Structures are given as C-alpha cells and as structure tokens.
Amino acid sequence: MTNEKYAVEHHKYSQRLTELEQRSAAARQRQKERKSPKAHVGNKIRGIRIKRYVSNGERVLKLVILFSLILLLMLYIISPYSKIKNIQLSGNHDLTRTQVEKETTIYPGRFIWGVYLNRNKLAKQAKQNSPQIKNITIKVTGPQSIKLVVKENALLGTAVINNDTYAVLANGKLQRTKSANNGIAYKRFDGHQRALAATATQLGKLKPAIRNGISSVNYQPTKNYPNRIIIYMRDGNTVYADLNTVGDKLAYYPAIAASMKDKGIIDLQVGAYSYSYGSKDK
The missing domain is CATH 3.10.20.310 (membrane protein fhac)
Structure with missing residues (x-):
C-alpha cells in the first residue's frame, strides 16, 4: 500500500516538473520573440548611422577637393607662371x-x-x-x-598725297608711312582719294604674281574715259584700264602679254586688245 502511494506521488511530481519545464521553455521563447524586433531595429539604426558617416565623408572630401582646386587656380592667376x-x-x-x-x-x-x-x-x-x-x-x-x-590686308605700294607719303593697302585704305617701299607707285591721285581707294581695292583682287609685275599706276582721266588709269608694267608694257574693272580684266594680262610679238599697249578700257608701241594708236 505504501509502495503504491509512493508511486502515485512520484508520478504526480514528474508531471508537475514536466509542466514547469514546459512553462519555463515557453517563457524563454516568448522572451526571445520580444527581444528579436529590438535587435533588428538596432541593426537598422547602426546601418543608417554608417551610411550617414560615409555620405558625410564623401561630401567633405568633395568640398576639400573643390576648394583645393580653387586655391590652386587663384595661386596660378597671381603667380609669375x-x-x-x-x-x-x-x-x-x-x-x-x-x-x-x-x-x-x-x-x-x-x-x-x-x-x-x-x-x-x-x-x-x-x-x-x-x-x-x-x-x-x-x-x-x-x-x-x-x-x-x-x-x-596686303601692302600694295605707296602714294604721295598733300606732300605726305601713305602706304596703300589692298582694302583701299591708307596708312601713313615714313618711307616708300618697292611696291606699286600710285601717282597723280592727289585730291582723288576715292579713285585711289577704288583702284587699290581692284588691284587687291589680283594674284601676287600679276600684282608684283606692276611698276606704277597713274590716274589720268579723260572726257571720254573719266575713270582711266595707266598702268606701267615692269616687263615694259603699258596698260590702259578702268579703275572700276581693272581687277577683273588685268587677270588676263599674262595671256595677252604672251601673245604680243613686241612690247606695247594693252587697252582694257572697253573690251581687250593690244598693239605695239611702233604701230599707230587704235
């Protein structure tokens, strides 16, 4: 009887102990579940802080580089370099x-x-x-x-106007000069600066090879040819031309001169024809 009673009590004790262990395990599990979200939030906060530190560091580095470049530029600007x-x-x-x-x-x-x-x-x-x-x-x-x-603007030659010597440029403008060069001598243009400017602009169109063959240009208008200029070439020929068209017509001078047997006059005022000095003027 006593043994049976002891066995019953021992069984009850075992059940009680098992229940307590189960409750304790359940309590620990609940405690873990309560702590887990906090740990997750803490990890998030630490991650955000690290990102902020990295971002702030990048900003500071960019500013340092920018101001360093500005400083170097300022030093260069005021330096002998x-x-x-x-x-x-x-x-x-x-x-x-x-x-x-x-x-x-x-x-x-x-x-x-x-x-x-x-x-x-x-x-x-x-x-x-x-x-x-x-x-x-x-x-x-x-x-x-x-x-x-x-x-x-090519320097074509010189002209004397009102006792002053001027360099004549390819754009028709004049520039004071102290000495004449070996270019074209513009003569009898005193008081006719517009005619001189028009002539220079026309001759400025020519190729240097043709332009360099001109010795002098004289302004000699007549009643029938109010814009006539006489051009003396370095090869011995003389050219009559109109100051408004001479740049276009004189471009054919090499071909015309090559076809002449003797030195003479090439008339480009109206059309284009030539004749030797010994023949009768046409």
Missing part, C-alpha cells in the same frame, strides 16, 4: 612681330588669363589700330604660350 612667356606668330608678311605686339597689346610678361578672357576685344582693337590687320586669331596653346594668327 600665368604670365606670357612664348608668342608664336604666323600669317604676317609685311607686319613685323614688334608691330603685331604693339597693335594687339599682347607681349611677353602680360597675364595670359587676361588675354584669353579679352581675346575678342583685343582682336577688334588690333584691326582698329592697324588697317594692315584684316583679321587676327588669338589662341592659348599652353600655360605660358600664345599663338597669334594674322591675316593681312
């Missing part, structure tokens, strides 16, 4: 390097950034300062290097 050291010049024939530098105000020692920022204005001023400059292009080729590409 931003001054022009080399000037490359091309396209000039009659103009010298000194003249181009004077008219453009671009010279060694000037700040290169000032030239670059005002390049269009400097080119415009150069054309205004010198009629010989038809166009000029200013290029920056290095930290201290500039290239000037000049296009000239």
Whole structure:
C-alpha cells in the first residue's frame, strides 16, 4: 500500500516538473520573440548611422577637393607662371612681330588669363589700330604660350598725297608711312582719294604674281574715259584700264602679254586688245 502511494506521488511530481519545464521553455521563447524586433531595429539604426558617416565623408572630401582646386587656380592667376612667356606668330608678311605686339597689346610678361578672357576685344582693337590687320586669331596653346594668327590686308605700294607719303593697302585704305617701299607707285591721285581707294581695292583682287609685275599706276582721266588709269608694267608694257574693272580684266594680262610679238599697249578700257608701241594708236 505504501509502495503504491509512493508511486502515485512520484508520478504526480514528474508531471508537475514536466509542466514547469514546459512553462519555463515557453517563457524563454516568448522572451526571445520580444527581444528579436529590438535587435533588428538596432541593426537598422547602426546601418543608417554608417551610411550617414560615409555620405558625410564623401561630401567633405568633395568640398576639400573643390576648394583645393580653387586655391590652386587663384595661386596660378597671381603667380609669375600665368604670365606670357612664348608668342608664336604666323600669317604676317609685311607686319613685323614688334608691330603685331604693339597693335594687339599682347607681349611677353602680360597675364595670359587676361588675354584669353579679352581675346575678342583685343582682336577688334588690333584691326582698329592697324588697317594692315584684316583679321587676327588669338589662341592659348599652353600655360605660358600664345599663338597669334594674322591675316593681312596686303601692302600694295605707296602714294604721295598733300606732300605726305601713305602706304596703300589692298582694302583701299591708307596708312601713313615714313618711307616708300618697292611696291606699286600710285601717282597723280592727289585730291582723288576715292579713285585711289577704288583702284587699290581692284588691284587687291589680283594674284601676287600679276600684282608684283606692276611698276606704277597713274590716274589720268579723260572726257571720254573719266575713270582711266595707266598702268606701267615692269616687263615694259603699258596698260590702259578702268579703275572700276581693272581687277577683273588685268587677270588676263599674262595671256595677252604672251601673245604680243613686241612690247606695247594693252587697252582694257572697253573690251581687250593690244598693239605695239611702233604701230599707230587704235
């Protein structure tokens, strides 16, 4: 009887202990479930903080690089390394390097950034300062290097007007000069500057090979030919022409001269024909 009673009590105790262990396990499971979302939120917060640190670091690095570049640029602008050291010049024939530098105000020692920022204005001023400059292009080729590409109005010769000597340019403009060159001598144009400008513009159309063969041009209008000019060629021929059409007609001079047996006169005023000096004027 006693053994049976003990067995029953032992069974009840075992059941009780099993129930307590199950409750304890359930309680621990619930506790884990309650703690798990908190850990997940904590991980999220730590991830956000890390991203913020990285993003802020990138922003700071970009700002540092930007301000460093600005500082370097400012130091370059005020340093001797931003001054022009080399000037490359091309396209000039009659103009010298000194003249181009004077008219453009671009010279060694000037700040290169000032030239670059005002390049269009400097080119415009150069054309205004010198009629010989038809166009000029200013290029920056290095930290201290500039290239000037000049296009000239060709220097055709000289004319004396009111006792002053002028260089005659291919665009018809005049420029004071102290000495005559070996180009075309324009004569008897004193008081006829419009006629001189028209003649020079026409002769400026010619190829240099033909233009260089002209020794002098005389303005000699007549009643029948009020725009007549007489051209004396270096090969010994004489050309009568109209100052408004001479540029187009004189282009055929080489072919006409080649067909002549003797030196003589080529009349281009109306049509085109030639005759030797010994024959009767037509």
